[in-house]
Amino acid sequence: MRIFGKGRHRPSASWRQATDRAFTLIGDGRYEDAGALLTRAADLEPWLSESWFNLALLHKFRHDWEQARAAGLRAVALLDRDTGAPDWWNVGIAATALQDWPLARRAWQAYGLRMPGSATAAGEPVGMDLGSAAVRLSPEGEAEVVWGRRLDPARIEVLSIPLPSSGRRWGEVVLHDGVPHGERTTAAGHTYPVFDEIELWAPSPVPTWVVLLEAATEADRDALEQLAGDAGFAAEDWSSSVRLLCRMCSESRMPSDEGDGEHLDPHDHSEPGHPGPLGHRTDGQLWVPERECGLAAPASLVRGLLDGWVADSPDSRGWRDLEEVC
Numbered sequence: 441m442r443i444f445g446k447g448r449h450r451p452s453a454s455w456r457q458a459t460d461r462a463f464t465l466i467g468d469g470r471y472e473d474a475g476a477l478l479t480r481a482a483d484l485e486p487w488l489s490e491s492w493f494n495l496a497l498l499h500k501f502r503h504d505w506e507q508a509r510a511a512g513l514r515a516v517a518l519l520d521r522d523t524g525a526p527d528w529w530n531v532g533i534a535a536t537a538l539q540d541w542p543l544a545r546r547a548w549q550a551y552g553l554r555m556p557g558s559a560t561a562a563g564e565p566v567g568m569d570l571g572s573a574a575v576r577l578s579p580e581g582e583a584e585v586v587w588g589r590r591l592d593p594a595r596i597e598v599l600s601i602p603l604p605s606s607g608r609r610w611g612e613v614v615l616h617d618g619v620p621h622g623e624r625t626t627a628a629g630h631t632y633p634v635f636d637e638i639e640l641w642a643p644s645p646v647p648t649w650v651v652l653l654e655a656a657t658e659a660d661r662d663a664l665e666q667l668a669g670d671a672g673f674a675a676e677d678w679s680s681s682v683r684l685l686c687r688m689c690s691e692s693r694m695p696s697d698e699g700d701g702e703h704l705d706p707h708d709h710s711e712p713g714h715p716g717p718l719g720h721r722t723d724g725q726l727w728v729p730e731r732e733c734g735l736a737a738p739a740s741l742v743r744g745l746l747d748g749w750v751a752d753s754p755d756s757r758g759w760r761d762l763e764e765v766c
Contacts, residue, residue, distance in 0.1 A: 489518035610736035611644035656756035
């Protein structure tokens with residue numbers, strides 16, 4: 441096969457050495473040094489799609505989306521197969537980050553995905569119906585896995601209420617990578633991938649609050665979550681939804697709930713007095729009335745929601761210590 445008048449061939453030893461060294465540097469976070477080596481590799485073998493794929497990957501790690509798009513387009517121009525190449529996926533991520541919707545559509549279609557509308561449509565793709573997934577926020581820091589709704593192959597809308605340490609809010613849209621790192625399974629047996637966040641794509645104006653509830657029963661807790669949802673916002677009982685997992689556990693297949701009775705999850709690294717299922721159990725009692733709850737709601741509405749919740753059953757409900765945390 442010949443491309444642009446030049447025959448395809450195996451990369452030279454110099455190309456391989458430069459590329460191998462570059463990825464070692466990438467693993468150490470030395471992106472500038474890695475970029476110099478990958479640029480040299482591309483100069484040595486400009487006819488290899490891998491040269492430009494590697495540069496596009498580096499620019500993705502650096503969140504330099506203009507350069508990632510440019511290198512990605514050079515990579516796909518040299519491909520020798522029609523569909524399914526990861527080069528196209530990286531182009532799709534870069535195009536989504538830049539809101540270059542015609543290119544994003546073209547990239548996903550070239551990868552082999554069915555897209556609504558035409559490849560040249562000017563607006564962002566809608567109606568893909570990719571379902572639910574989990575996303576790992578701040579994967580290189582104090583990572584947190586939350587639930588969300590996939591808007592397209594590279595974006596997830598966060599539907600959980602993240603902990604304040606993540607710096608993320610309910611309703612935000614995050615750009616995510618294409619290869620899942622781990623899975624979450626539900627009690628019904630459904631399995632969902634866990635994608636790693638790349639960066640915040642669209643912020644949310646809705647602040648996050650933490651409040652201590654007195655909820656006599658689970659039904660009382662559920663009533664607050666329902667009330668917040670009916671108002672178009674969210675409440676989440678962090679006392680039961682948060683588990684502390686090591687990285688190995690988080691990146692494996694994990695059940696998404698805590699189970700029943702005293703069969704404790706061996707992967708849960710919570711401790712008494714800390715968030716997570718094990719930190720909220722007492723001998724012979726599975727329900728603890730005091731709950732730490734996250735709320736996503738405007739400042740003008742949050743106290744009214746809580747007071748309305750208490751007013752519906754004042755003998756079994758109460759709240760205190762409301763604080764805006766993100």
